Amino acid sequence: MVIAAEPQFHVLAVDDSLFDRKFIERLLQKASCHVTTVDSGYKALEFLGLREGVEINDPDAVSTSPVIHQEVEVNLIITDYCMPGMTGYDLLKKVKESSACKNIPVVIMSSENVPARISRCLEEGAEEFFLKPVRLADLNKLKPHMMKTKLKNQKLEEIETPSKDESGTAAAVVEPEVNNLTEIGIKILPLQSEVEPKQVHLQVVQKEEQTMSNNKRKSVEEGLSTDRSRPRFEGITTAV
Amino acid sequence: MNTVVAKLQRQFQDYLVSLYQQGFLDNQFTELRKLQDEGTPDFVAEVVSLFFDDCSKLINSMSRSLERPENVDFKQVDSGVHQLKGSSSSVGARRVKNVCISFKECCDVQNREGCLRCLQQVDYEYKMLKTKLQDLFNLEQQIVQAGGAIPQVNIN
Numbered sequence: 001m002v003i004a005a006e007p008q009f010h011v012l013a014v015d016d017s018l019f020d021r022k023f024i025e026r027l028l029q030k031a032s033c034h035v036t037t038v039d040s041g042y043k044a045l046e047f048l049g050l051r052e053g054v055e056i057n058d059p060d061a062v063s064t065s066p067v068i069h070q071e072v073e074v075n076l077i078i079t080d081y082c083m084p085g086m087t088g089y090d091l092l093k094k095v096k097e098s099s100a101c102k103n104i105p106v107v108i109m110s111s112e113n114v115p116a117r118i119s120r121c122l123e124e125g126a127e128e129f130f131l132k133p134v135r136l137a138d139l140n141k142l143k144p145h146m147m148k149t150k151l152k153n154q155k156l157e158e159i160e161t162p163s164k165d166e167s168g169t170a171a172a173v174v175e176p177e178v179n180n181l182t183e184i185g186i187k188i189l190p191l192q193s194e195v196e197p198k199q200v201h202l203q204v205v206q207k208e209e210q211t212m213s214n215n216k217r218k219s220v221e222e223g224l225s226t227d228r229s230r231p232r233f234e235g236i237t238t239a240v
Numbered sequence: 241m242n243t244v245v246a247k248l249q250r251q252f253q254d255y256l257v258s259l260y261q262q263g264f265l266d267n268q269f270t271e272l273r274k275l276q277d278e279g280t281p282d283f284v285a286e287v288v289s290l291f292f293d294d295c296s297k298l299i300n301s302m303s304r305s306l307e308r309p310e311n312v313d314f315k316q317v318d319s320g321v322h323q324l325k326g327s328s329s330s331v332g333a334r335r336v337k338n339v340c341i342s343f344k345e346c347c348d349v350q351n352r353e354g355c356l357r358c359l360q361q362v363d364y365e366y367k368m369l370k371t372k373l374q375d376l377f378n379l380e381q382q383i384v385q386a387g388g389a390i391p392q393v394n395i396n
Contacts, residue, residue: 017326018290019291019330020326020327020330022286022287022290023287023330026275026280026287029280030275030277082322111322111326111329132326132330133268133271133329133330136271136274136275
């Protein structure tokens with residue numbers, strides 16, 4: 001089994017249409033992501049461990065639903081806007097209200113181009129708003145967003161378990177770097193010229209980073225390959 | 241060069257191009273084909289099949305909603321058209337999508353007669369496309385069975 005040089009992202013895709021789920025799943029896989037698909041906002045919240053009042057033996061509960069918050073690492077949530085019951089917007093709000101999950105980037109998809117809807121979602125904290133049909137090129141814009149949470153989680157893990165690392169380098173990463181996550185995120189961005197100003201609302205500050213960044217990035221990559229307490233999704237696509 | 245394979249590949253290519261030229265398919269179908277690879281050789285056939293299932297289901301339920309002139313559930317019809325338009329867009333089913341656009345307009349003004357006409361048309365279009373794509377997939381299968389590769393077709 002080859003360990004990929006590039007970190008693997010785990011995306012939670014939410015859509016009530018089976019067709020759309022199949023489509024977005026393939027798209028995400030093609031963009032080298034691990035994918036979990038669910039058919040409603042409720043199931044999404046369950047998966048994220050956010051749904052209160054759900055009993056462990058609830059037959060409707062997602063079988064892979066974690067008991068502890070953040071046991072499952074999700075680097076991005078991509079959701080349809082128009083869904084019965086809980087809309088994508090409702091889901092977005094719930095995620096942003098949760099202290100455990102508010103840092104997970106959320107992307108909304110819709111087949112309708114309604115400017116008021118788009119701005120409402122972006123104001124509520126959605127990273128992007130994609131018009132359907134979503135293209136591979138759209139997904140590639142998401143890598144920087146996913147990278148942010150990935151690195152942040154990695155750092156938090158290293159802070160929590162400092163004695164674990166075999167290589168001395170991982171621990172060294174911890175200190176002042178924590179505040180400079182955004183700078184690391186920038187370094188891994190694709191060409192800025194490809195980004196369309198209209199559709200992108202990057203919350204990352206654009207700063208020029210010189211000497212420090214390369215070393216930081218190197219240690220991060222080394223850190224990524226150490227043992228992790230979190231479950232990994234090795235090439236598994238789960239559908240609930 | 242295996243001439244049987246070459247002939248089949250040529251046939252496939254011409255057929256696919258004709259589907260674009262006649263407006264059955266658009267660019268999105270090309271995008272769909274790009275998502276298919278050796279690891280997922282049935283992807284296009286699978287999603288297309290899901291799409292046709294959707295068409296059938298939605299057309300049936302919309303038909304029921306439009307049945308009684310004194311009691312039409314336009315909300316339900318609108319929801320059905322919305323879904324159909326969305327999935328036909330994602331698949332690249334151009335003609336079906338275009339009918340959906342007119343269909344939505346009839347629905348917006350609560351024109352039952354117009355809706356019924358569009359319903360009939362959308363039924364016709366999806367069935368027509370289904371037949372065409374079945375022929376296309378059959379050609380693909382023949383190529384693979386003859387030991388050839390499916391050509392990458394560039395549509396301009």
